[in-house]
Amino acid sequence: MSRPFNIEITESEAELKKQLQHVREAIAKEKLQMRWWLKSGQVTQQQEIGKRLGRDTSTITRWLQKYRRGGLKQLLQVNKAPGNERKINAEVLADLQRQLQNPEGFRSYGAIVEWLQEKHGLTVEYGTVYATVRYLLGGKLKVPRPQSHQQNEQAVETFKKTLELPSLR
Structure with missing residues (x-):
């Protein structure tokens, strides 16, 4: 009983x-x-x-x-596990944010991985860097539009001049 x-x-x-x-x-x-x-x-x-x-x-x-x-x-009350610490801490994130603000910036996420290794001694995977930069920091890479190496500079300048609109008075 x-x-x-x-x-x-x-x-x-x-x-x-x-x-x-x-x-x-x-x-x-x-x-x-x-x-x-x-x-x-x-x-x-x-x-x-x-x-x-x-x-x-x-x-x-x-x-x-x-x-x-x-x-x-x-x-x-629901207890949650604390999870793992971020590989990229707040100090490094701030430095990365400053680097992304520079006009030169980074040309690729691989370049960011290398920069983290050289400057901060961090070994971070490409996917982690991509997610951090793209979603956490909201940053984008500074990559110029592709141009042909055979492009004629004179033809480009002439084309730009023909597109200019006369000023309206």
């Missing part, structure tokens, strides 16, 4: 119903659903909650312990 199942749900049924209608995340919805079932008296045992939600009873026990300790805030 299991021990008695006691839990005090502080919110009213109407509050719980309203919260349940506005929640977006699936895990939060399950946790709110569990509280609503307990408050409305539809469920009286942890095993029944586990069966309804398709969760193990140990998970339900953990959720209820969180609720007892810290209320709704702790129950709905």
Whole structure:
């Protein structure tokens, strides 16, 4: 025989119903659903909650312990892993941003990879450099439009003069 199942749900049924209608995340919805079932008296045992939600009873026990300790805030809190540190730190990013602002800039992302290696001693992959420059810094490479090496300079100047519009007075 299991021990008695006691839990005090502080919110009213109407509050719980309203919260349940506005929640977006699936895990939060399950946790709110569990509280609503307990408050409305539809469920009286942890095993029944586990069966309804398709969760193990140990998970339900953990959720209820969180609720007892810290209320709704702790129950709905989602802990995220901190992740890895950026390969390109803030100081290097600022220097890279300044270099991208220069009129000369960089001709290719490969040149940025080499610059990071030479100047800062960082070995960074091409894809990381591309994503950092393009999406994080919003920068673009300074690459001139291609021109033929056989192009006649005189013909270009003549063409430009024929395109000039007379000034309007």
